[in-house]
Amino acid sequence: MQIIDTTVEVDLQDRASVEAYWDSKLVRALYFDPKRVSRGVRDAALANQAFARRLKEAAGLDESRSLAARCSCMIDKFATDTGFAAGNQTLYLVLGCATTTIYTVGVGGEEVSVLCVDSLGGSERTLTLYLAHEFTHYARKALLKSDIFKSCVGERLVTEGIAESYSKDMVADARDAECCIVDEDTVAWVDEHRAALDAYIRGGLESTELMEPLFYMFANVDFPVRTGYVYGYRAVRDYLKRHRLRTKDILGIDWRRVLDPV
Numbered sequence: 001m002q003i004i005d006t007t008v009e010v011d012l013q014d015r016a017s018v019e020a021y022w023d024s025k026l027v028r029a030l031y032f033d034p035k036r037v038s039r040g041v042r043d044a045a046l047a048n049q050a051f052a053r054r055l056k057e058a059a060g061l062d063e064s065r066s067l068a069a070r071c072s073c074m075i076d077k078f079a080t081d082t083g084f085a086a087g088n089q090t091l092y093l094v095l096g097c098a099t100t101t102i103y104t105v106g107v108g109g110e111e112v113s114v115l116c117v118d119s120l121g122g123s124e125r126t127l128t129l130y131l132a133h134e135f136t137h138y139a140r141k142a143l144l145k146s147d148i149f150k151s152c153v154g155e156r157l158v159t160e161g162i163a164e165s166y167s168k169d170m171v172a173d174a175r176d177a178e179c180c181i182v183d184e185d186t187v188a189w190v191d192e193h194r195a196a197l198d199a200y201i202r203g204g205l206e207s208t209e210l211m212e213p214l215f216y217m218f219a220n221v222d223f224p225v226r227t228g229y230v231y232g233y234r235a236v237r238d239y240l241k242r243h244r245l246r247t248k249d250i251l252g253i254d255w256r257r258v259l260d261p262v
Contacts, residue, residue, distance in 0.1 A: 001075055001086035005068045005093040006030070007117060012055040012095070015046055021095065030114050031094050034105045045097040054098060057122030067093055067117065070124065074131045078170070082248040084139040091134070093117055100217070101181055102130045104137065104149065113137075125171055129178060132170040133163040136251060143252030153228075154205035156215065158255035161232030165240065165247040180229045189223065190230040197231055205259060235259055 011017040022042060045051045079085050096116035104113055113134050120126045140148050140159055148159045164179040177184045204210040213221045214228030239258045
């Protein structure tokens with residue numbers, strides 16, 4: 001697996017250096033364009049004291065040992081645990097504007113992973129959660145040889161649920177909200193409205209119609225955004241409990257088996 005740290009030449013404590021970095025063609029392609037981050041968001045981040053702390057934390061995480069080396073070590077650990085190698089994957093480490101965490105994007109005809117180092121809070125624990133999540137995507141794509149993100153809502157629910165469940169396996173004391181990368185209120189809302197969500201989602205599992213309402217951060221919905229991540233997590237954890245399995249045992253499972261109401 002190739003891990004490319006795009007931040008190695010930028011001085012995270014120097015505004016001019018950060019701005020020049022953000023103007024680079026590669027960073028625009030990896031982050032600003034696909035995530036629709038405007039110039040105004042950039043300017044607001046640089047003027048924000050909380051973001052300044054994020055930059056300091058990001059720099060601190062890289063001091064004693066390179067962040068790329070930490071990532072490589074963790075990926076190797078997951079490969080040993082699951083028996084699946086990451087293969088010919090590419091992970092870019094990018095400095096963002098505190099708008100997202102880790103995701104997959106197409107660049108130059110290739111699907112790559114992007115980890116925003118500003119989202120880590122200087123925490124190796126958070127790094128573990130995010131990389132464990134992404135690692136299962138590598139394994140699942142290799143096992144199924146299909147589009148695990150866009151084929152249908154059922155597949156996306158189980159794909160994300162497996163990723164979040166494996167994060168929980170790797171950081172046992174992590175809260176459900178941490179694993180699902182949402183706030184506590186979203187987890188509570190899903191748990192309270194699980195039956196209603198079952199009815200809402202059930203008829204759309206084979207289509208992509210509910211993809212945006214369930215997964216898009218800025219969806220125009222009358223319930224918490226990103227509820228699909230929590231719903232998928234609960235479904236996967238319930239399945240594992242019923243069948244006495246571990247997350248690594250179902251990396252390539254057909255989503256229908258997990259979401260089958262029987």
